[in-house]
Amino acid sequence: MEIRTILVEPKLEENIGAVARAIKNFGFSELYLVNPPDIGEKAMAVASHAYDVLRACEKVNSVEEAIEDSTIVAGTTSRHGISSNKHLRMPFFSPRELKDKVKGIGKSSILSILFGSEDTGLRREELMLCDLVVCIPTSSGYPVMNLSHAVAVVLYELSEVDGGMAAGTVKLASIEDKERLFMHMKTFLDEIGYKEHKKDKTMLMLRRILGRAELTGREVQTLRGILRKAEWKISKGS
Amino acid sequence: MEIRTILVEPKLEENIGAVARAIKNFGFSELYLVNPPDIGEKAMAVASHAYDVLRACEKVNSVEEAIEDSTIVAGTTSRHGISSNKHLRMPFFSPRELKDKVKGIGKSSILSILFGSEDTGLRREELMLCDLVVCIPTSSGYPVMNLSHAVAVVLYELSEVDGGMAAGTVKLASIEDKERLFMHMKTFLDEIGYKEHKKDKTMLMLRRILGRAELTGREVQTLRGILRKAEWKISKGS
Incomplete structure (x- = not known):
């Protein structure tokens, strides 16, 4: 038209x-x-x-x-x-x-x-x-x-x-990717000696924060990369 | 906000x-x-x-x-x-x-x-x-x-x-009002001697036209007023 x-x-x-x-x-x-x-x-x-x-x-x-x-x-x-x-x-x-x-x-x-x-x-x-x-x-x-x-x-x-790659059309991370990230974060809290009785509440908060942020697959990978790097540094000692 | x-x-x-x-x-x-x-x-x-x-x-x-x-x-x-x-x-x-x-x-x-x-x-x-x-x-x-x-x-x-009384918020005519209008139109076609074999097709066309127009109650009343006026004129003769 x-x-x-x-x-x-x-x-x-x-x-x-x-x-x-x-x-x-x-x-x-x-x-x-x-x-x-x-x-x-x-x-x-x-x-x-x-x-x-x-x-x-x-x-x-x-x-x-x-x-x-x-x-x-x-x-x-x-x-x-x-x-x-x-x-x-x-x-x-x-x-x-x-x-x-x-x-x-x-x-x-x-x-x-x-x-x-x-x-x-x-x-x-x-x-x-x-x-x-x-x-x-x-x-x-x-x-x-x-x-x-x-x-x-x-x-x-x-x-x-066409709005191009507007936020609404960007491919978000899959549930599996996000679950792997949360498992990784949980392990990381253990590794840094995070207080046991605070862990569940903090994990829930992290879930809510990252849930609202609507992460892309790439962002999940970058966050896991940061965790891996920190774990490596911890294992080596300062 | x-x-x-x-x-x-x-x-x-x-x-x-x-x-x-x-x-x-x-x-x-x-x-x-x-x-x-x-x-x-x-x-x-x-x-x-x-x-x-x-x-x-x-x-x-x-x-x-x-x-x-x-x-x-x-x-x-x-x-x-x-x-x-x-x-x-x-x-x-x-x-x-x-x-x-x-x-x-x-x-x-x-x-x-x-x-x-x-x-x-x-x-x-x-x-x-x-x-x-x-x-x-x-x-x-x-x-x-x-x-x-x-x-x-x-x-x-x-x-x-607030968009005020935009088209989407104007109260449209009820189905009953519209059905009364269509009955009136059908009677009117009889009164003017409209060809019997064309009537159903024409009525459907009128329904489609007025359906697309999304009539308000007031518009239905005005259209019926025109029909009544025409009927009165017909009954009086020219």
Whole structure:
């Protein structure tokens, strides 16, 4: 699925550059601008290595033109509805709910996401063109986000970038490996003359500490290596 | 749990202002700056209504000072480790994994999150001070995010702001309400002389369409109101 970021009448070229950068950061490329200001050096500087996204952006004169070939049009707003009686901004989706909603949509589809201008956000007529409304949960103390921040958060949620070897995907040590480590530690406590009546409690504490740490296989081997080295030193005497 | 955002030697005051805004947007308040530049009008303009966060920020001379009373220190990096042999950036956590990791931590705890400077990111010595490493999944085509965008995404994940009446929490119509609507539609198809052999297929299609739409109780009532109005018009004749 193609994700198209559409900025409706953005005022500051810096924001356009920052949005281009966020688009590239999260592995996307399409940027449409409805009646943008001139894009000059400031925007280019903020876009940094995403100058290609900025250069390839489409400038159009109306929201209708920008969304013409879209499969789904989502409008973002910082003010969400509070009653199911108000249909303009209700029901709204959080960025994560949007991701779930569009999960099954075909590969050749285009999801267009509209972001309003810095001062007014999307106007009523623009929200009327949207299939659904997205609202980032923010504090009532200051609900309105910076334009490029809002884009970054929505694209972060929609991104299909593989997190790589994040902690959740790192192969943890097997139970057998960990048991061998704990046996080794227990033997080591004997070897250093650790007080017998304290041993069980201390072993349990070590188990809890290392359990919380979610050790990898490699880490278990390194810890056992330290124990072996200490045992060798003990056997040799100081 | 208190979340403390720490910017280590940020270069651009605009970024500091944008970070202050993101902090307030997501319901947080603590901002620490290690050796920042002068904070002037530019930062204030970007902070906008978060000038209070910016004004209350703590300026310190070292990372050690900034993290002094922290419970957990997380360091962010755009370059994650790729081998479990490299301990400086491995294993790393995605922002969502970080949220899960710190979920059970006491209310009076402080989670400090370090963000490096715009050009270099966190240096080796700074990452060495961290309990864990956080990496936002980004495209290999351009992995390095704008500083304030990175802060916004991490704080978005950690935010406890209630999403309010997001779609997932809106009360949907009951099965009984929906069944009454479908019965009404079926009767309506009879009333308008819809072809008998097409009826079942069309009713199934309507069920599927409205099923996907996840109707609220109010929407069901409005649709039935339209049907009643049409029936009334039919009974009167044109």
